[in-house]
Amino acid sequence: MDFLQPRSWSDALAAKTNRPDAQPLAGGTDVLVDLNFDRHRPAALLDLGRIGELAGWSRDDDALRLGAGLTYTIAAAELVDDLPGLAMAARTVGSPQIRNRGTIGGNLGSASPAGDAHPPLLAAGAEVELASAAGSRRVPIREFFLGPKRNALAPDELIAAVLVPRATGPQQFAKVGTRNAMVIAVCSFALALHPDHQRVGTGIGSAGPVPLVADDAECFCEGALAESDLWSTRAAIEESTRRRFGELVAAAARPIDDVRGSAAYRSHALSVLAARALGWAWADYRRS
Amino acid sequence: MRGDRSLRATSSRPTRQRPAAPVTPVTGGLGESARRPDATLKVKGEFAYSSDLWAEGMLWGTTVRSPHPRAKIRSIDVSEALMVAGLATVLTADDVPGRKTFGMEVPDQPVLAWGDIRYQGEAVALVAADHPETARRAAALVRVDYEVLDPVVDAEAAMAPDAPALHPSGNVLKHVKVRHGDQQPTADVVVTGEYEVGMQDQAPLGPESGLAIPDGEGGIDLYVATQWLHVDHDQLVASLDLRPAQIRMTMAGIGGAFGAREDISIQIHACLLALRTGRPVKMSYSRQESFVGHVHRHPARLQYEHGATRDGRLVCVKTRIVFDGGAYASSSNAVCLNAATFACGPYEVPNATIDCYVTYTNNPPCGAMRGFGAVQACFGYESQMDKLAAALGMDPVELRLANAMREGTSLPTGQRVEGPAPVAEILRSLRAMPLPPNADGAGEAERDLRELPGGVSNTTHGEGVRRGVGYAVGYKNIAFSAGFDDYATARVRLSVVAGEPIAEVHSAAAEVGQGVVTLQLQIVRTELGVQRAVVLPADTQVGSAGSSSASRQTWMTGGAVKAACEAVRERVLALAASKLGATGRLVLADGAVLVADAGAAPTRVSTLADLLGAEVVEETVEYRHAPTEDLDPETGQGNAHVGFAFAGHRAVVDVDTELGLVKVVEMATAQDVGRALNPQAVEGQLQGGTAQGLGLALMEEIQISGGKVRNPSFTDYLIPTILDMPPVRMDILELGNPVSPYGVKGVGEPPTISSPAAVAAALRAATGRALRRIPVRPEHITGLLETRTDAVPDDPTKPARISAETQ
Incomplete structure (x- = not known):
């Protein structure tokens, strides 16, 4: 197995062009586990850990640019105001050691349906910036996930960054696991309220072959809020609205039975999480 | 330096030299919380575990395992594997020179399979190569042609007359019958229940690992993390076909055991590879291999019928317990006997009908794990006691108190309980402890998510959360039972080095984390009145200590060290009398012989250094507890156990009833430990054991489908984290034990x-x-998933009949 360790982004893109079979390596929290379990034997590893420009994040007016090497630790600490949904999700990932190593770009690269960063990025309407030696392109995140652990990256491309609008309203993330820390999602749900456009964003994790968006639930919620002019009045949302929202989120899921939980439980838990998350987010909005 | 090996480096190179300057930085005698000699190293990450073993020029061994739970081997083709550069050897069953099977109680498990495959993960071939990756690649090229068969994966189904026999002896490995009192009793109130316990894993953090070094003369030295050196040694002698003296075993740094290291893992395999290649061979399982490379806690189905008078006195207990023993016997027989003897719980039960079975299946083999049959039974009988309390309209603790076993109680086996049996005291202690405050009053914004079910995963801010409180009490035997010749050996040597007396202790007791090394130091320091003491590495150059299991080492090896110290002391005092003419009541203290006559201040006769000079006083003692007897096969009567220990718990939980997530708010426990020789070590055991039990209640399960393990990793085999395990409130009772040392x-x-x-x-x-x-x-x-047992009708007026089979 070859080990490639470029020092600059252009060197990394050149290396990926020359060795499209190279497995990109960021924090290693997925890749090294797969190597250990002998599930994967790439011909080469492309270590992106020495490329300074991938780490960290920046803000230009209301547009955030999250480097692919942004760790969960930094996301959880620094994005609490600008992207609270992702910050909450980052806080639920693994242990402190894993959060120090694991990156948002790595999460997208692995494209696991259970990746914790995916639902809040879906709810926030992110785009993924993919780059190759020939140039770069932006892919809306809901078009990025193609299947379990499959994404829209071409063999010569690397994930450069995630571009996401700064939050204009409350965001929530909630994840069910059978232990109270260090657990992979049995299912998860993210919600973003966008009062500026009077829109509602959703993201569902670990309840389908890819991370999902609950379109019908979004439409229903937007309609219910508009109908009663709640964005302006900031009056309370009916419990029945929250419950129906939960049902529609659950209906958008395509869960399976597996070692972590049953399909029926996943659907049930999503309906509970979504109803609760809407209640919490709306309470935040009313206070704001 | 053999003695210093575990005290120094991260990469440990075993040698056969004796330690030169054996000084152990442990102070403190009996009753003090003496610090572990390995504590600092472990905290700093410098302790040498068995997986750190290393030798010049060593090879790496790996195991080829069956992917099928049941199959027949048609053929094995190793030709491709042999072509791999760096490969040293490939071994199959034909290469086992001696007995081709092993097993602690019943040698029914092939060292390497030939013919039948009985579980997924069964060892089929061994590979040694110059690098672990090379070994794994070569292992993948060993072509085994299997005829795949339908596995038998249900213990009940395995007992059916038409089930395929997995072993020549049939599928019922053991049936323990206990018949006590009236077999057709009548009771005012009867409750029935059916319960199920999943397969828990010991989940030791240290994988199975060791290093075998050929001595160049046909023999071998094996360094390995194990629970019982001598029972491994016996099995090595049989399968390697060597003389006992040709095999020397030494304990390597152990990363937890909990029963998982009672059975053979790498021991025979590493020695076979080393003897064949003439080179040191290291084996160290991956986490995934570890999950199939050791036995697990038996899953169980338990049917119970409890009868009581209207005022809450137990009249009868009828039970049928079926354990899934998996593919091989391991210690299943003893687990089955234990469960049968404890099936009614720590209560006065005048009439009992107990049938306890363990069967072979094609599931992973099950054997020893902390609690050893008593855990499964306790879940059954304590669930029943709560159900009975509800049927009687009684408080669950009051019902338990009304029926609590005490000193003098006759067990269903006819054995009389000798010594303190403080079941009522434990229950009263638990009930009297203050309950943790209910967090309901706190405002939503003020609640720390970590105090709620789901933790920082942010699943509730208090919605759906309800609190519950539950009690349970249990008991178990200490040390080996049912007629087993249970003994421990210790050698104590007192000499003068550099003008100071020093005591050396040598035993084969396995330090599995429980603190038996510290305890031995505390005993010699107290008994011989010396400051400097050392425990030599546990090895087979001294007699057996028995296993570090059955909660027995403090009693047994502690007893042996105490007795050896007494023998040494007797000789030293006799020397003082003969050499110096000392008279009166002589004692050893502060490195000297003192006269300590009643009513007079102690006076020094001589320092030990002066008295002993160059003389070395050494004594080796075998300590035995009182003999026990096996149960009568028809009635289950007999004095099977030498002693019992009792503990109880009160759990306080917050449950998110809509999501089914749990936060355990507090665990409280009361336990009679007889006497706490090292209070901090005792507290550690109570906390750790409580956590392991909490894990079984909430998350720890090896999930099996069609005989295959679905979650062989810590990604999906979950053990409690610090956010799952609350502080433990402890009441440690020290009521003594008339038949044990100290x-x-x-x-x-x-x-x-x-x-x-x-x-x-x-x-x-x-x-x-x-x-x-x-x-x-x-x-x-x-309520989204009904267990098989949830489907059983639950009507106390119509007791389901438990058939008391006779077999």
Whole structure:
């Protein structure tokens, strides 16, 4: 197995062009586990850990640019105001050691349906910036996930960054696991309220072959809020609205039975999480 | 330096030299919380575990395992594997020179399979190569042609007359019958229940690993992390076909055991490879291999029928317990006997009918794990006691108090309980402890998510959360039972080095983390009155200490070290009398011989250094507890156990009833430890055992489908984190034990016995659900998944009949 360790982004893109079979390596929290379990034997590893420009994040007016090497630790600490949904999700990932190593770009690269960063990025309407030696392109995140652990990256491309609008309203993330820390999602749900456009964003994790968006639930919620002019009045949302929202989120899921939980439980838990998350987010909005 | 090996480096190179300057930085005598000699190293990450073993020029061994739970081997083709550069050898069953099977109680498990495959992960071939990756690649090229067969994966189905026989002796490995009192009793109130316990894993963090070094003369030295050197040694002698003296074993740094290291793992395999290649061979399992490379806690189905008078006195207990033993016997027979003898719980039960079975299946082999049959039984009988209390309209603790076993109680086996049996005291202590404050009053914004079910995963801010409190009490035997010749050996040597007396202790007791090394130091320091003491590495150059299991080492090896110290002391005092003419009541203290006559201040006769000079006083003692007897095969009567330990728990839980997630708010425990020789070590055992029981109640399960393990990793085999395990409130009772050294009882297992049952009881109190299976999953709490046992009719007026089979 070859080990490639470029020092600059252009060197990394050149290396990926020359060795499209190279497995990109960021924090290693997925890749090294797969190597250990002998599930994967790439011909080469492309270590992106020495490329300074991938780490960290920046803000230009209301547009955030999250480097692919942004760790969960930094996301959880620094994005609490600008992207609270992702910050909450980052806080639920693994242990402190894993959060120090694991990156948002790595999460997208692995494209696991259970990746914790995916639902809040879906709810926030992110785009993924993919780059190759020939140039770069932006892919809306809901078009990025193609299947379990499959994404829209071409063999010569690397994930450069995630571009996401700064939050204009409350965001929530909630994840069910059978232990109270260090657990992979049995299912998860993210919600973003966008009062500026009077829109509602959703993201569902670990309840389908890819991370999902609950379109019908979004439409229903937007309609219910508009109908009663709640964005302006900031009056309370009916419990029945929250419950129906939960049902529609659950209906958008395509869960399976597996070692972590049953399909029926996943659907049930999503309906509970979504109803609760809407209640919490709306309470935040009313206070704001 | 053999003695210093575990005290120094991260990469450990075993040698056969004796230690030169054996000084152990442990101070403190009996009753003090002496610090472990390995504590600092472990905290700093510098302790040498068995997986750190290293030798010049060593090879790496790996195991080829069957992917099928049941199959026949048609042929094995190693030709491709042999072509791999760096490969040293490939071995199959034909290469086992001696007995081709092993097993602690019944040698029924092939060292390397030939013919039948009986579980997924069964060892088929061995590979040694110059690099672990090379070994794994070569192992993947060993072509085994299997005829795949339908596995038998249900213990009940395995007992059916038409089930395929997995072993020549049939599928019922053991049936323990206990018949006590009236077999056709009548009771005012009868409750029945059916319960299920999933397969827990010991989940030791250290994988199975060791290093075998050929001595160049046909013999071998094996360094390995194990629980019982001598029972491994016996099995090595048989399978390697060597003389006992040709095999020398030394304990390597152990990363937890909990029963998982009682059976052979790498021991025979590493020696076979080393003897064949003439080179040191290291083996160290991956986490995935570890999950199939050791035995697990037996899954069980338990049917119970409890009868009581209207005022809450137990009249009868009828039970049928079926354990899935998996593919091989391991210690299943003893687990089955234990469960049968403890099946009614620590209560006065005048009439009992107990049938306990363990069967062979094609599931992973099950054997020893902390609690050893008593854990499963406790979940059954304590669930029943709560159900009976509900049927009687009684408080569950009052019902237990009304029936609590005490000193002098006759067990269903006819054995009389000798010594303190403080079941009522334990229950009263638990009930008297203050309850943790209920967080309901706190405002939403003020609650720290970490105090709620789901933790920082942010699943509730208080919605759906209900509190529950549950009690359970349990008991278990200490040391080996049923006629087993249970002994421990210790050698104590007193000499003068550099003008100071020093005591050396040598035993084969396995330090599995429980603190037996520290304890031996505390004993010699106290008994011989010396400051400097050392425990030599545990090895087979001294007699057996028995296993570090059955909560027995403090009693047994402690007893042996105490007796050896007494023998040494007797000789030293005799020397003082003969050499110096000392008279009166002579004692050893502060490195000297003192006269300590009643009423007079002690006066020094001589320092030990002056008295001994160049003389070395050494004594070796075998300590035995009182003999026990096997149960009568028809009636189950007999004095099978030498002693009992009792513990109880109160669990307080907050349950998110809509999501089925749980936060255990507090675990409280009361336990009679006889006497706490090292209070901090005792507290550690109570906390750790409580946590392991909590894990079984809430999350720890090896999930099996069609005989295959679905979650062989810590990604999906979940053990409690610090956010799952609350602080433990402890009441440590020291009521003594008339038949053990220093009045000790074992402390390692009891905390695990009642902890799962207490958590389950608290969950029932919070949710109102029956919860007849542990681990309790969110699906059960939310009612989305009915267990097989939930489908059983639950009508106390119509007791389901448990057939008391005679076999």
